[in-house]
Amino acid sequence: EAGVAQSPRYKIIEKRQSVAFWCNPISGHATLYWYQQILGQGPKLLIQFQNNGVVDDSQLPKDRFSAERLKGVDSTLKIQPAKLEDSAVYLCASRHSGKDEQYFGPGTRLTVT
């Protein structure tokens, strides 16, 4: 079974630029999560999708962050414009309905200069 795929793995941008991350969850997993992990911290949930609907985006900075999962499979997370404090690893995870375990992708490491 293929795992959660994310791209790119690394990205360096200047502040005020835009960036987008892509996630392909495990096939058949209806629930998809985006997390932000700042260096030395645990991951923090940004947004949770159930199929193509948003379940929880209470911690998403909506003035600059957006995410979508149009066909209920792949998802993109966008930051526009980026700030220095957005430097972090962005992790995508997915979960099969009726199961407890979340499976994580390798993450995208974003550096904002």
Add this chain to the structure above:
Amino acid sequence: KQEVTQIPAALSVPEGENLVLNCSFTDSAIYNLQWFRQDPGKGLTSLLLIQSSQREQTSGRLNASLDKSSGRSTLYIAASQPGDSATYLCAVNRDDKIIFGKGTRLHILP
């Protein structure tokens, strides 16, 4: 508001020793608790998941315990190996919302 604390923040032990990592959480109303491993530059790998009704789970050299009433969990690693060097994260789940601790950075000395 749920808070998850992991102690110690970092730990170095000689190869072959047994060790314990600690996790505490402030709200005992959890659905389950997971221990994850994170290698540098990598994502998270689930090690053990304990349901709220369970007391412990075992996988190979790993044993995780849960005392929900006191808000504590431990991860026991037996006969540590250099390959065990990584960051270990504890996470509690309620209503499909996972709250992570900051992790313990473990270094096994050859």
